[in-house]
Amino acid sequence: MSANLPSEKPISQRPVNVCLLVPQQSHQLSIIHFLDPNLYHLTVVHSLDHFTQSLNTPKAERYAIDAIDIILLSTDLAKAESANTVAYLQTLIAHRYVPIILLSQTDVDDASILIDAMAAGAHDYIETSAKPSTHTAKLFAAKIASQVRIAAMQTLAQQQNAQIMEHHKHLMVEQQLAEEVFNKVSQNNGVDMANIRHWLSPIAVFNGDVLLAAPTPSGGLIVLLGDFTGHGLAAAIGAIPLASTFYSMVEKGFSMPDIIKELNAKLHAILPVSVFCCASVVQLNFDEGIVDIWNAGLPDSYVLRKDSSTIEAISSNGLALGIVGAGEYQPKPTRFNLLAGDRLYLLSDGVLEATNDKGEQFGDERLLEAISGQVNANAEKGFAAIKQQVIDFIGEHSPADDISLVELGMVNAADFAAMYQSSQQTITAEPVSWHFS
Known part of the structure; x- marks a missing residue:
């Protein structure tokens, strides 16, 4: 996994870091061509073991997970374990809002897998085919852009909440000081x-x-x-x-x-x-x-x-x-x-x-x-x-x-x-x- 260090800039002001978890030789790799390289930085991982290895590597490599903005998870990679995989991914990025989008195949009936994975915390899914159409490409780009907007709003809300909590902490200190003065009086x-x-x-x-x-x-x-x-x-x-x-x-x-x-x-x-x-x-x-x-x-x-x-x-x-x-x-x-x-x-x-x-x-x-x-x-x-x-x-x-x-x-x-x-x-x-x- 390439180590894309996180940027302090909001998503709207920098390329979006996308992590694609997909089997090798999968036709779903073709979605790489749907993403504008000027707007998206793509990291491709071919196994869950490879993805989780970064947890045990030096700190700089650990930042690769913290830098991810969107995760694309192929149901072919996890199959029946897709729901558990989604739940595990959520534990890794629990402190942030990172959309998890499932990639399924149009010619495979994996409705039950999608339902379970969505219930486990996946945010959306996209159907792919060996020969994707222009419509599929546009739909894929639109869904990615939609999740980017949601992630940006969530990040802003988290930042504002942190500011409110910090302000509240300072306010409590000031009120405790006022209480001490009042008690002495x-x-x-x-x-x-x-x-x-x-x-x-x-x-x-x-x-x-x-x-x-x-x-x-x-x-x-x-x-x-x-x-x-x-x-x-x-x-x-x-x-x-x-x-x-x-x-x-x-x-x-x-x-x-x-x-x-x-x-x-x-x-x-x-x-x-x-x-x-x-x-x-x-x-x-x-x-x-x-x-x-x-x-x-x-x-x-x-x-x-x-x-x-x-x-x-x-x-x-x-x-x-x-x-x-x-x-x-x-x-x-x-x-x-x-x-x-x-x-x-x-x-x-x-x-x-x-x-x-x-x-x-x-x-x-x-x-x-x-x-x-x-x-x-x-x-x-x-x-x-x-x-x-x-x-x-x-x-x-x-x-x-x-x-x-x-x-x-x-x-x-x-x-x-x-x-x-x-x-x-x-x-x-x-x-x-x-x-x-």
């Missing part, structure tokens, strides 16, 4: 306290939703659920300064409205116009049983009253963070009272828009029914039951958006102090608001 995240239950289910490697929680110097708790436009790095560029500013200002004792205004000013200053953050911010005063909530662009939040079993909705009354400048932004939180055992639910639109395989959305009614059904349930089991209802509804259907659901339980001041101390003993540097899958 959020290492004091208080979302693991016993009165906070959360479910954040990202559709991308880097979540577009973020959950932050921090105790105030006065013994209260401030929680933020944010939903950035986009996913991955588009969300990370906003989440990192958001978390840094949030924790710094809560620790210093700033009021909830001042924190919100500073978060808005920070995001407005650094984010492009197309990126902003819908958010709910909640401040719980455990001494007085008072809750302040501010909702800007997220779905309604819900209060589940333990004693009356009623559900109250708190609608959005603010503009998402990062859209307008500081001078135009005046957050107005809603204040209400909660008793120990009452629960407050925050959610992103991914919960309501979760879709099943019928195209139906989970929606407000199903969520309210799920929440009301847990009024007498243990808090931990109740939240798990709500989450499971959403999961069961979605089934095998892939969510179109991040899903975030948060439950905040009102407790008395002494119980919260104990919860905070317990969380400090087990806290890790891995905030749950970002996930890799």
Whole structure:
């Protein structure tokens, strides 16, 4: 076998390397004259043993197989073993698309051989005769040209796929770096306290939703659920300064409205116009049983009253963070009272828009029914039951958006102090608001 070294040029820009596997003295050798030598480089092999010997020869000779663009296989050479031969050839060139075209004889009934060989992976067949006609020659050339076009498209698709995979790998590295930075900023995240239950289910490697929680110097708790436009790095560029500013200002004792205004000013200053953050911010005063909530662009939040079993909705009354400048932004939180055992639910639109395989959305009614059904349930089991209802509804259907659901339980001041101390003993540097899958 001649050693035609592979070219890096696409098939459309160089001669096509054709390998003809045919017995010696066969009339099928006449097809050599059908191929324009300016367009095709032909290698003729008279036995399968000769063809496979190149696997055990020096590396340069091995390239002969890697250089082949099309294989023409005579059924006379393999006969009843044509199907096995095709399967074997496919294993040799499995990493590339190399058409295998069968050559049969018009005066021989080898239909069963052709059927088996095509089922094994052959791409086409051409009937030949001892005295080929002009029509046969044209048909042969047309089929070869057709397979060349298909091979060129397959090669291009493989190259593009390799580029996508390489880009994806670089993107994963960049997102891991962003996650490390975010983790360091959020290492004091208080979302693991016993009165906070959360479910954040990202559709991308880097979540577009973020959950932050921090105790105030006065013994209260401030929680933020944010939903950035986009996913991955588009969300990370906003989440990192958001978390840094949030924790710094809560620790210093700033009021909830001042924190919100500073978060808005920070995001407005650094984010492009197309990126902003819908958010709910909640401040719980455990001494007085008072809750302040501010909702800007997220779905309604819900209060589940333990004693009356009623559900109250708190609608959005603010503009998402990062859209307008500081001078135009005046957050107005809603204040209400909660008793120990009452629960407050925050959610992103991914919960309501979760879709099943019928195209139906989970929606407000199903969520309210799920929440009301847990009024007498243990808090931990109740939240798990709500989450499971959403999961069961979605089934095998892939969510179109991040899903975030948060439950905040009102407790008395002494119980919260104990919860905070317990969380400090087990806290890790891995905030749950970002996930890799």
